[in-house]
Structures are given as structure tokens and as C-alpha cells.
Amino acid sequence: EPEVTQTPSHQVTQMGQEVILRCVPISNHLYFYWYRQILGQKVEFLVSFYNNEISEKSEIFDDQFSVERPDGSNFTLKIRSTKLEDSAMYFCASSPDRGRWQPQHFGDGTRLSIL
Amino acid sequence: SQELEQSPQSLIVQEGKNLTINCTSSKTLYGLYWYKQKYGEGLIFLMMLQKGGEEKSHEKITAKLDEKKQQSSLHITASQPSHAGIYLCGADYSGGGADGLTFGKGTHLIIQP
Numbered sequence: 721e722p723e724v725t726q727t728p729s730h731q732v733t734q735m736g737q738e739v740i741l742r743c744v745p746i747s748n749h750l751y752f753y754w755y756r757q758i759l760g761q762k763v764e765f766l767v768s769f770y771n772n773e774i775s776e777k778s779e780i781f782d783d784q785f786s787v788e789r790p791d792g793s794n795f796t797l798k799i800r801s802t803k804l805e806d807s808a809m810y811f812c813a814s815s816p817d818r819g820r821w822q823p824q825h826f827g828d829g830t831r832l833s834i835l
Numbered sequence: 836s837q838e839l840e841q842s843p844q845s846l847i848v849q850e851g852k853n854l855t856i857n858c859t860s861s862k863t864l865y866g867l868y869w870y871k872q873k874y875g876e877g878l879i880f881l882m883m884l885q886k887g888g889e890e891k892s893h894e895k896i897t898a899k900l901d902e903k904k905q906q907s908s909l910h911i912t913a914s915q916p917s918h919a920g921i922y923l924c925g926a927d928y929s930g931g932g933a934d935g936l937t938f939g940k941g942t943h944l945i946i947q948p
Binding site: 755829 | 868870876877878879880883923925929934935936937938939940941
């Protein structure tokens with residue numbers, strides 16, 4: 721069964737550094753998402769992306785964050801000037817199409833640790 | 836207060852017993868999704884409910900959506916060790932957009948042999 725793959729599984733970065741989290745969505749999916757989960761807290765939506773532009777973003781997704789689809793398969797989340805509070809599990813998800821009837825399929829996540 | 840409340844927060848059930856997890860929304864739901872998460876891992880899609888009164892089943896798991904109460908329940912029959920994990924409900928409040936889901940805090944399910 722096709723799946724969303726994320727790399728790396730664990731990323732350790734010094735505070736203030738930039739980090740790029742990578743995702744390969746399911747190949748025929750059109751909508752892509754990033755979520756984060758701070759340890760012990762709930763999964764929070766960051767951003768959705770369609771047709772090479774942001775479709776929706778939450779208040780968490782400020783100027784520190786950016787997303788990109790650099791080629792036909794990858795979808796990346798860049799965090800500039802990382803802060804301690806950016807430490808979390810970051811999940812990528814994709815869905816076949818827009819709409820309430822389309823489940824989002826999640827990857828296994830990247831655990832980001834900011835030192 | 837939370838938009839999406841799950842109850843109970845945690846549940847310990849003896850293997851073979853039935854159990855129910857609830858998810859209640861404070862806002863109108865356009866869709867309700869159930870996911871399972873193993874500790875430190877990704878979310879596995881279980882079921883999606885779209886309309887009030889809808890009920891879906893997969894193996895020993897059944898989910899229902901009560902539109903009047905804006906509530907969904909997830910019922911597991913004859914629980915097994917493989918059912919252990921964190922069950923998350925996710926709400927679509929957008930009414931059809933490609934927007935993010937709002938998740939509850941999750942229910943930690945432990946199955947005792």
C-alpha cells in the first residue's frame with residue numbers, strides 16, 4: 721500500500737540554525753499538509769498546500785516557517801532560526817483531493833530536537 | 836475550552852472486553868476522522884464519518900456520528916493487544932476545504948492480557 725515517507729526520522733539541531741524536513745507524499749495525491757505534535761500535546765495543523773501554493777495556514781505557521789514542493793515528488797518544511805519550542809514531532813500528510821470526503825494519510829514523522 | 840473533547844483520556848481494558856471512546860465537538864462538524872497512533876509513530880487512518888447517523892465498521896472497530904450531539908463514538912469489540920495505542924479524533928470544520936484537521940488530545944488505550 722502506498723505511504724507517505726518522511727526523512728530524517730530524527731533531526732537534532734542547534735538553536736538558531738535552519739532545518740529542512742522532507743516528505744514524499746503518496747504519488748497521485750494533490751493536497752499536502754504539515755502538522756506538529758509537541759511532546760504530550762495534541763497534533764496541531766500547520767499548513768496545507770495545493771497547486772504549488774499555500775491553501776491554508778494556522779497561526780503557528782508564521783514567518784519562521786516555509787513550505788516548498790521543489791520537484792514532482794518532494795514536499796519540504798523549512799524552519800528558519802529554530803527555537804527551543806520548535807522541538808516536536810512533525811508529520812507530513814497527503815490526500816487525493818480537496819474536500820471533506822478525503823482522508824489525510826500521515827507519514828511516520830520527523831522528531832525534531834532543538835538544543 | 837477545547838473544540839474537540841475526547842473521553843476518556845485513558846482506558847485500561849482486559850483483553851476480550853468491549854470498549855467505547857467518545858469525541859465531542861463544540862462546533863458544527865463537516866466530517867469526523869478517527870486515527871490510531873502508536874507511541875512515537877505516525878497516525879494510521881481508521882475511518883471517516885461524513886453524515887449524521889452514519890456508522891462504519893472495520894474488523895472489530897465501529898464508529899458512529901451523532902449529528903445532533905456533534906459527537907462520535909468509537910467502539911471496539913473483543914479487544915486484542917493489537918488495539919493498544921492512542922486513538923485520535925480529527926474534525927473537519929471547514930465545510931469542504933482542503934484545510935487542516937483539528938484533533939482531540941487522544942485516548943490512550945491499554946489492553947491487559
